[in-house]
Amino acid sequence: MTPSDPHRKAERVNMLVLIALTLGGALICALLALPFSGALTWAFTLAVLFSPLQSRLEKYLRSSNLAAAVTVLAAIIIVAAPSALVVNRLLHGAVSGAAYIQSELSGGKLQLPSFLAKLEQQVDVSGLFNQLVTTLSNTGASFLRGSLRQAIEIILTFYILFYFLRDRKAASQAARGLLPLNEAETNQLFERITGTIYAIVYGTIMVAILQGVLAGLMFWALGLSAPLFWGVVMSLLAIVPVLGTFVIWIPEAAYLAWEGHEVKAVILALWGALVVGEIDNVVRPILVGNRLKLHTVPVFIAIIGGVLLFGTPGFILGPMAVTITLFLLSIARRRTLGPTP
Template identity: 40%
Template sequence: MMQNETEKIHSPVLSEEWNFRNRIRLFLQLAITIASVLLCYLMTLPFLASLSWALALAVLFMPLHQKICRKIRKPTFSAIVTSAIAIIILVIPVLLITIRVVLEIDRGSTLIMNKVESGEWQHNLEKFPYIGKALLWAEDQLDIPSIIDNLTSFLTTQVTSFLKSSFIQIVVIVLTFYLLFFFLRDRNQILRAIRRFSPLCGHETNGLFKIIGTTIRATVFGTIAVAAVQGFLAGFMFWILDLPAPLLWGTIMTILSVIPLLGAYIIWLPASIYLALDGNLIYAVILACWGMFVVGTIDNILYPILISRKLRLHTIVAFISLAGGIFVFGASGIVLGPITLTASAYLMHIWRTKTICNKRR
């Protein structure tokens, strides 16, 4: 009798039914897992910018943090010290320079409007008969004071949007350094947790960590290098045209070029307008052309080249990862775009290696 029951349990019909139920159960588990991961992604999405910048800062400041940890044995205090240094280096200078730029643009827009409303700019343009006549004709056809007022308002809005655009922007900055503190303090636990849940083996996970770290460093240092070149080129033209404080404005334009929402045009565009209204039309055209065609385009040429050399990518691929990353992720796409591409390329390399090994077997 026992033998008959065993035969029933192991009969093909029951075995097929058990397999069917097992497949249904696995399918439901997979669906629940995918749904839960999707929900986690949606919950994380509002903090994606803060997470990406905190990750980038953690990678960049990790060498400094390790030196601090050798002197300060308490992980919490050493993470606080490193985070404070990051705030002093990054936030305070940008804040001070942004305030300075806002004040200068406000003062410059007042000077420009005074020249337009008083008619002084018309007298200055009489030195250039042909160009002056064309501009005076344009004044009759267009509302020049209104256009200049709108332009200066636009520049001021662009600057102040970074400083006080919205409550969300402030929250992103605060969360970035809040997350940076935990990334520094709990880095070992975070890495162990990632390794535990990662479907990759140990050396593959370490390789993924390495490629992400290399990508972050290449992206950030590439951004800084390009911004330095833009600031130097713009400051150099200020010096050639004998404009005041070329070193100061070159430094300010370097920092503005690093900030995704702003750029060097915040400085050179009002300067070229002021030169034109002040009667230095040739200088104004030179500065505007230099700003648009040299300073404004050098990042599109130099940045992909620097990134491609560091990451061993083709220049076109590097450019697409940057432009596409900004399009998909916003400002944080400067970091997330190249990370997504290089991580995907590394994972495809792992699959290719495993496929080749299986074929050889």
């Protein structure tokens, strides 16, 4: 054994220790960032969408801080304010409606429709409705308490967005220094990430419009009031994570059943569940896949699997993970086997 062998062995051991420490540190950093995954994901998404506005403002305002502040304000007005207004109105209406129904049922002022009156002979329908309304009221109260957490996440989102916008060039340079890719490959990766975000946003908006149109048309066909207005509201709700068109058509179907329009209630419920609700899982992967030039099946798995794994940020993280992985695999193949003939 030559004298250099122990030295090389020590170098390999040191390298393995360094790799282990680096992986351990990366894991700890990932765990530290996990509670902020939602805010980080939405902030990064908004930063990609609003970075063109930030670039233009920087030219006119000559200050990256001021440009970032104005851009964040624009993002709040365009994205957060309409969503908060719609959700607030719906929550207020739901809680008020639940309290009204409970008081009317307790006072015996509401009469059960015919089909429920017959069922009451075997089942305590009024008691069930009281229990249901109480549950809804408690759920609404829990949702309002949980809204504090959502409010904190929203504040963190726009707080992080400010720095993502202001320091985007420095962050880009730092990422380029860490990635084991050349300049052309790094540019391609960034273009793939940006394209993925635009594709998801495009697919979400298109599906939301389609859901609102289909739901509004059914409202019109059944002779319900203000189909255009409720169609627009349902389109907005379809964009908001966690919420959806069901927030409108489920109470409307229940109201129709209560008023004795059982057939209309069943039609609306089936249309909402089987057509309006399921079209999201069918059309969104097609739209996103077409823009990303990926097959519908992996896009479907990326979106649904991302939501199941990460929650609502999974809408972005799932497809982005698939896009980045496929790109890195193509780079590895190109370096190993050479360019595809």
